[in-house]
Amino acid sequence: MLIRSNWGDEMQVYLDNAATSQKKPEAVFLAMENFFKQINCNPGRAGYELSLTAGRKVMETRERLARFFNMKEPNEVVFTQNITVALNIALKGLLRQGDHVLITGLEHNAVVRPLKALEKDRNISYSIMPTDPQGQVDPVEAAKLIQPDTRMIVATHASNVMGTLVPIEELGQLAAEYGLDFVVDTAQTAGCYPVDYKRLGATVVAFTGHKHLLGPMGIGGFCVSREAAKRMKPLYEGGTGSISDREVQPDFLPDQFESGTLNTLGIVGLGAAVDYLEQAGLEEIRAKEEKLTGKLLAGLQELPGVIIYGPQDATRQTGTVAINIQDVDNAELSFVLDKKFGIMTRPGLHCAPIAHRTMGTFPEGVLRISIGHFTTEEEVDYLLSSLQKVVDAI
Amino acid sequence: MLIRSNWGDEMQVYLDNAATSQKKPEAVFLAMENFFKQINCNPGRAGYELSLTAGRKVMETRERLARFFNMKEPNEVVFTQNITVALNIALKGLLRQGDHVLITGLEHNAVVRPLKALEKDRNISYSIMPTDPQGQVDPVEAAKLIQPDTRMIVATHASNVMGTLVPIEELGQLAAEYGLDFVVDTAQTAGCYPVDYKRLGATVVAFTGHKHLLGPMGIGGFCVSREAAKRMKPLYEGGTGSISDREVQPDFLPDQFESGTLNTLGIVGLGAAVDYLEQAGLEEIRAKEEKLTGKLLAGLQELPGVIIYGPQDATRQTGTVAINIQDVDNAELSFVLDKKFGIMTRPGLHCAPIAHRTMGTFPEGVLRISIGHFTTEEEVDYLLSSLQKVVDAI
Numbered sequence: 144m145l146i147r148s149n150w151g152d153e154m155q156v157y158l159d160n161a162a163t164s165q166k167k168p169e170a171v172f173l174a175m176e177n178f179f180k181q182i183n184c185n186p187g188r189a190g191y192e193l194s195l196t197a198g199r200k201v202m203e204t205r206e207r208l209a210r211f212f213n214m215k216e217p218n219e220v221v222f223t224q225n226i227t228v229a230l231n232i233a234l235k236g237l238l239r240q241g242d243h244v245l246i247t248g249l250e251h252n253a254v255v256r257p258l259k260a261l262e263k264d265r266n267i268s269y270s271i272m273p274t275d276p277q278g279q280v281d282p283v284e285a286a287k288l289i290q291p292d293t294r295m296i297v298a299t300h301a302s303n304v305m306g307t308l309v310p311i312e313e314l315g316q317l318a319a320e321y322g323l324d325f326v327v328d329t330a331q332t333a334g335c336y337p338v339d340y341k342r343l344g345a346t347v348v349a350f351t352g353h354k355h356l357l358g359p360m361g362i363g364g365f366c367v368s369r370e371a372a373k374r375m376k377p378l379y380e381g382g383t384g385s386i387s388d389r390e391v392q393p394d395f396l397p398d399q400f401e402s403g404t405l406n407t408l409g410i411v412g413l414g415a416a417v418d419y420l421e422q423a424g425l426e427e428i429r430a431k432e433e434k435l436t437g438k439l440l441a442g443l444q445e446l447p448g449v450i451i452y453g454p455q456d457a458t459r460q461t462g463t464v465a466i467n468i469q470d471v472d473n474a475e476l477s478f479v480l481d482k483k484f485g486i487m488t489r490p491g492l493h494c495a496p497i498a499h500r501t502m503g504t505f506p507e508g509v510l511r512i513s514i515g516h517f518t519t520e521e522e523v524d525y526l527l528s529s530l531q532k533v534v535d536a537i
Numbered sequence: 538m539l540i541r542s543n544w545g546d547e548m549q550v551y552l553d554n555a556a557t558s559q560k561k562p563e564a565v566f567l568a569m570e571n572f573f574k575q576i577n578c579n580p581g582r583a584g585y586e587l588s589l590t591a592g593r594k595v596m597e598t599r600e601r602l603a604r605f606f607n608m609k610e611p612n613e614v615v616f617t618q619n620i621t622v623a624l625n626i627a628l629k630g631l632l633r634q635g636d637h638v639l640i641t642g643l644e645h646n647a648v649v650r651p652l653k654a655l656e657k658d659r660n661i662s663y664s665i666m667p668t669d670p671q672g673q674v675d676p677v678e679a680a681k682l683i684q685p686d687t688r689m690i691v692a693t694h695a696s697n698v699m700g701t702l703v704p705i706e707e708l709g710q711l712a713a714e715y716g717l718d719f720v721v722d723t724a725q726t727a728g729c730y731p732v733d734y735k736r737l738g739a740t741v742v743a744f745t746g747h748k749h750l751l752g753p754m755g756i757g758g759f760c761v762s763r764e765a766a767k768r769m770k771p772l773y774e775g776g777t778g779s780i781s782d783r784e785v786q787p788d789f790l791p792d793q794f795e796s797g798t799l800n801t802l803g804i805v806g807l808g809a810a811v812d813y814l815e816q817a818g819l820e821e822i823r824a825k826e827e828k829l830t831g832k833l834l835a836g837l838q839e840l841p842g843v844i845i846y847g848p849q850d851a852t853r854q855t856g857t858v859a860i861n862i863q864d865v866d867n868a869e870l871s872f873v874l875d876k877k878f879g880i881m882t883r884p885g886l887h888c889a890p891i892a893h894r895t896m897g898t899f900p901e902g903v904l905r906i907s908i909g910h911f912t913t914e915e916e917v918d919y920l921l922s923s924l925q926k927v928v929d930a931i
Binding site: 155157159162163165166167172175176179180183184185189190191192193194223224225226227228230231232235251252253255256257259260351353359360361362363377378379380381382383384387388389390391392402403404405406407408409474477478480481482487488489490491492493494495496497505506 | 549551553556557559560561566569570573574577578579583584585586587588617618619620621622624625626629645646647648649650651653654745747753754755756757771772773774775776777778781782783784785786796797798799800801802803868871872874875876881882883884885886887888889890891899900
């Protein structure tokens with residue numbers, strides 16, 4: 144048992160940014176407050192001024208995201224509750240009976256569980272592209288897995304467990320070469336790393352609004368070109384406020400995939416967040432996080448008994464770092480960090496059993512420390528000194 | 538052209554509550570603000586205190602809704618982005634190849650469009666239960682439409698166009714008698730009319746959080762018993778923070794249907810709203826709206842040239858009233874009410890072409906005036922006097 148007497152103080156250090164960013168730019172809340180108190184009408188459902196204003200607010204966010212992901216037009220950005228639903232729409236909307244899919248060895252259950260369902264329902268199959276224990280995906284070896292019935296490559300942009308960046312540009316080229324659909328999960332990168340739909344040659348780029356994009360929870364979506372959307376079936380249908388005389392789903396973007404009332408408040412908040420990111424500059428944001436990640440990795444490397452997973456190189460991974468301490472259960476470690484030091488981390492399997500198999504940490508898992516935009520040097524120092532105390536106490 | 542010189546003043550009167558309630562109880566915003574600024578962690582994804590607190594907040598709302606809809610346990614309440622997604626989960630989760638479905642003549646496209654998709658995908662078929670132009674559904678005649686392959690009755694609790702209340706208890710009995718699933722759409726009633734899952738003998742009760750329930754947009758869901766859920770397939774799969782070592786979707790409630798990050802902020806707001814409703818008392822809320830609806834109907838009946846649809850009886854309909862003015866286009870009427878009088882209403886087809894066919898108002902539509910919890914007598918008076926001015930000016 145690790146729990147000892149009072150080591151800690153009252154500090155609260157949030158290092159679970161891979162689950163959600165906790166702190167947001169001030170403009171995010173203000174935009175939501177303003178919308179909620181001044182507007183709060185259902186966008187695009189009527190013609191009165193305040194409903195149109197709500198519609199314009201939604202369009203504003205769409206435009207910002209379209210620019211952010213380099214889409215041709217704002218309507219190529221579709222909103223969903225979260226990136227999981229977005230990925231489900233992409234996979235179930237594109238894959239047909241008997242299709243074969245390539246995935247990385249780092250995929251989240253947001254990809255794997257829908258594929259498992261499709262195995263049953265549509266007899267699809269998938270292969271895991273060669274991925275080393277540090278999470279490096281090998282596109283050359285991956286090409287050898289392509290079969291005549293292979294239709295799609297699905298890749299996370301970075302591991303949600305150990306942060307390893309995936310060579311999505313090369314995978315995009317591979318997909319293009321073989322005429323495959325290419326679906327990219329940017330849950331761990333959008334808002335910190337550039338994601339360019341066109342440059343990637345992607346079919347679908349799925350995003351979450353509440354992590355590095357710094358919006359609230361409850362909003363995500365995907366980017367899809369008008370052409371690709373024509374091949375994609377919606378996952379749910381319903382009222383769209385458009386062609387209301389028709390009993391079939393509209394076949395145009397974004398209505399094709401956006402039925403029912405949107406999380407307008409979330410969209411407004413996300414819009415303010417993306418505006419903040421544009422102004423702050425993605426390169427600056429990334430540089431700051433890279434520096435902090437480097438500091439964290441260097442500090443961890445000096446701690447005896449600490450096992451670090453992943454590339455251990457801030458230029459090849461995000462600010463998400465996976466560790467274990469020899470002979471210490473990671474759940475207990477996370478518990479102690481929270482209780483004694485006020486440090487919030489996440490132990491276990493992180494909804495990514497495949498990634499843990501790749502890492503060799505299945506089923507015991509790891510402790511995940513994930514830095515975010517508002518993480519400070521002091522917080523990293525405090526984490527390192529706290530871990531030092533834990534190590535000393537073993 | 539109806540537009541004349543300045544009749545109006547600066548008043549803003551919101552009468553589009555059937556699309557969303559605009560004003561909310563103060564506690565709703567305060568709860569969201571508190572969550573956003575003090576907590577804002579991803580619930581159920583880690584073990585640290587603040588994540589557990591977020592999880593407790595979600596559970597609190599689940600508990601309140603479970604009480605509200607009379608469910609056996611809080612986990613029988615599932616959250617989705619909106620009621621449209623909830624209805625899609627119910628229909629697609631329960632209906633199998635070749636099934637036949639009965640619907641009312643009042644259904645929203647949130648029901649009809651998924652059924653149209655299922656016609657194609659699973660060869661299902663549906664029949665519309667006899668519904669008169671005022672929206673009265675006849676359960677006795679409906680029984681005659683039941684075929685050997687009939688598996689489900691889907692009914693809205695009230696028309697979203699003319700407010701007519703549907704005899705859902707009788708339809709529930711019919712479903713029970715023939716062993717059919719019973720899916721109820723409470724978009725227009727929950728928060729104003731009692732909805733008792735057990736008493737209805739329902740399979741699924743779908744709800745929206747942002748209308749009469751007075752929560753924010755972006756949150757809805759459904760109630761389903763543990764037994765019924767066993768027969769229901771999820772529409773989307775993904776990370777649930779549970780059994781993370783497994784690559785298949787959990788088969789227990791609510792995780793079975795709740796993949797990815799929830800709209801936690803929306804759930805917290807909805808929780809505060811349901812608390813408000815519990816304290817205010819549903820009977821009192823309904824009595825107030827019934828009185829206002831009566832006043833509105835009586836006033837409309839006195840206006841020459843105004844055609845009123847629906848039962849014209851506040852005890853047999855919600856506060857949603859459909860009208861037309863002879864020889865006036867309803868879109869133009871709505872426009873004038875907004876521009877000249879600051880009154881927000883909704884013209885057209887209200888995402889319910891079937892309802893308009895039932896009413897005999899397809900494809901020209903109606904003007905919908907929908908009262909909500911915060912509508913005042915003065916606002917109804919103002920609407921009536923404004924309509925009088927419009928009528929006088931024709």
